Amino acid sequence: MNSEFIIAVHSLVLLAHRPDGMASSEEIAANVCTHPARIRKVLGCLRKAGFVSTREGSGGGYRICSEPSEVTLADVYRAMAAGSLMPSWCSGNPEMDCMVGSNMQDVMNSVFCGAERQLENYFAGITIGQMLTRIKERQMA
Amino acid sequence: MNSEFIIAVHSLVLLAHRPDGMASSEEIAANVCTHPARIRKVLGCLRKAGFVSTREGSGGGYRICSEPSEVTLADVYRAMAAGSLMPSWCSGNPEMDCMVGSNMQDVMNSVFCGAERQLENYFAGITIGQMLTRIKERQMA
DNA sequence: GATTACTGTAATAATATCAATTACAGTTGA
């Protein structure tokens, strides 16, 4: 799993929490605990996916332009980390003679595709708004 | 996700496919496409988890000592890769002032715990025996 | 129009993780 997914979710939750829905890369970076350049990269993806709008220049920054209650973690996952469940390392080799060794990659692939669907299904049940609610609840406790 | 999980599953499927259920680390390594020492490490875990037995010395090696139809990928996952879904990199910081930044780690953690349960649930529906069947089917096609 | 405060993007450096390899002690069968 990609840590950019975490950064994306965190950033969206932070923006959703802001009254005006806005923040600069520097503000977000301080909150997430990473470098502003990394935030700009991740939020560039979120912009392409339509979750935030950006304004360059003075007074600019990022603004959430989707309903926090309608954006799910599955949406963010698809935009940021699709396919990241399966390790890049592969066992076996389609060229080899043995039935097991030559077919394992394909079978493993289908297993992980299924796992990814399962995961997306779970993430589809959690919205950015709910994340913010959970945080507020935790803050109370 | 840990690639040792893949190696463990591949090794178990290979052993299940052998008439006598046995193979040496060298044979397994050749089939998996990795180094024998790595196989010994992974199968050492499977031994501790009770899925294989080992015999040292000449003529020794690994033998599957559980029913392929009863060992699920969830069992293997728990033995080899439990907790590996969540990235090690963390956003936010419990010490900080902001409600969002200070509670994000905990909330993200609970999200990934749920995801992991979901994943295990999916893996629980796939046995080593079924993996072998899938491979045989693919070989036919 | 100059200045200031931003984003976008790429390149580089630092660090961490992962896999391969080597080495060798211990075990067992022949």
Place this chain on the structure above:
DNA sequence: TCAACTGTAATTGATATTATTACAGTAATC
């Protein structure tokens, strides 16, 4: 006693990840 194994740790090499730097482009404001 030799040969063929496992168990394990240390080292090296490769790869992936994150931080940092740099700078061009854009927009608001004075």
